Amino acid sequence: MGFGKSLANITDDPRVNLPASEILRIREDLDYYADVFDNIKFFNTLNQQQSRKPSTLSITHQAARKLASVIFNEQVTVSVADEPIDDFVNQVLTDNLFNLKYEEYLETAIATGGFAIRPYVDNNEVKLAWVRADQFVPLQSNTNDVQSAVIVNRTTRSENNKMVWYSLLEFHEFDGLNTETITNELYRSEDVGEIGQQVNLTTLDNYANLPEQVVISDIVRPTFAYFKTPGKNNKSIESPLGIGIVENNKNVINAINTAQDQFYREVKLGKRRIAIDGSLMKPSAAHSNDDMNQGYPVFDADDDVFIQVGKTKDGKPIIEDLTNDIRVNQYSDAIQLFIREFENNIGLSQGTLSTDATKSTKTATEVVSDNSDTYRTRSSYITQVEKQIKELIISIVQLATKSELFDNGKAPLTIDLVNQPLDINLHFDDGVFVDKDKQLEEDLKVAMAGFMPKKQFLKRNYGLSDDDADDWLKELQAEAPDNDNMTSQQANLLGGNDGGDDE
Secondary structure: OOOOOEEOOHHHOOOOOOOHHHHHHHHHHHHHHHOOOOOEEEEOOOOOEEEEOOOOOOHHHHHHHHHHHHHOOOOOEEEEOOHHHHHHHHHHHHHOOHHHHHHHHHHHHHHHOEEEEEEEEEOOEEEEEEEOHHHEEEOOOOOOOOOOEEEEEEEEEEEOOEEEEEEEEEEEEEOOOOEEEEEEEEEEEOOOOOOEEEEOHHHOHHHOOOOOEEEEEOOOOOOOEEEEOOOOOOOOOOOOOOOOOOOOOHHHHHHHHHHHHHHHHHHHHOOOOEEEEHHHHOOOOOOOOOOOOOOOOOOOOOOOOEEEEOOOOOOOOOEEEOOOOOOHHHHHHHHHHHHHHHHHHHOOOOOOOOOOOOHHHOOHHHHHHHOHHHHHHHHHHHHHHHHHHHHHHHHHHHHHOOHHHOOOOOOOOOOOOOOOOOOEEEEOOOHHHOOHHHHHHHHHHHHHOOOOOHHHHHHHHHOOOHHHHHHHHHHHHHHOOOHHHOOHHHHHHHOOOOOOOOO
């Protein structure tokens, strides 16, 4: 196994230019997202140390899921001006379940700060590899963009009844001009916390046919596209990585979980308890024909309300209710206060995660107004989403022009991206942030006044594609009656105005 070098951590490789603290930060962020926390240690009434799992609200996952769903969903459409390229790109995205997978990985990226997508060619098809934040490590780069990175893929295998970890490191080094060099290195470790010792790629059957190095020339950008959450990484100013919603909010997330855990414990331990004299548990009156209990009445086996205690000082038996009221309002108010603070910190409108009893009675316009903070936050994220998807499409197209990457030696596309840059358009559905009825009313006025193209009116308000909108307009013109029966504004809206001054 003495092949190549040994790495304790990925940052030990001289090609990696990233503080080790960034790797640790992302791993901790993933724990918050997965709701994985250390057990709580405490001393019980008998002064014995006990350990238990905390009761938490999984607030990081809730917030990330909410943001991901309003930023990206199934209604997002991607189009390229060139029709053959548009058909090819959309087929690749469809085959790779792009819309579904993107929302899932965007959710983890919101919590951890980013993720990457890497297109590759397999069996004459372009496929997409999804790379989490903990698998993506920048190499030499600036804080504005990541053009070179190492992607870490870990697998496990049992060897001699011992678990062994293998790490495939894919070094993607782009020269900034037109060439990318991809170097594949495999490492073996018996410690889950280490990268380990470099071994030959043939050690694992999965990588036996993987080349040690591949050079892709005549390209305009790297073969991966990185998404970075908006805003500056204030934990590592020089890092090109994004920063998730966990950072800068760990204290408030911990406060939410602490309040929830204490409330849960109070509910669990606040059951009804009545202290009674032990002698009261031994009635002297026997019941006839009761052989099982020897004639004496007994409590149900599941009954835990009564607690036997000793006699009082005066020797009299006692019956005392020890039950305390559960502080529902106090804990509820505390939890909601912390959640509202968390919403404010991550840019969500009040009531998005917290409880707002008046929200269900509001009109559509009021809901749009209340979601203004979320909408602004969404707009910031969409800027980064658009950047990544457009870069991904360019990477897909440039790979599809390389015949040497396909087993049959035939490239699906032919285009000079240097001299013919792609015209890429993305459409995001605004969903709840737009009052559809109000938009339709306003757009109708503008269209009838002649300041909005009819085609745009149909696309905006009915979600039609360019072709469908054209078909609608053709059918409307074919069905339109004689213009003499319509006003000029109506005829103009239908595309049949003859220039007359009809009243």
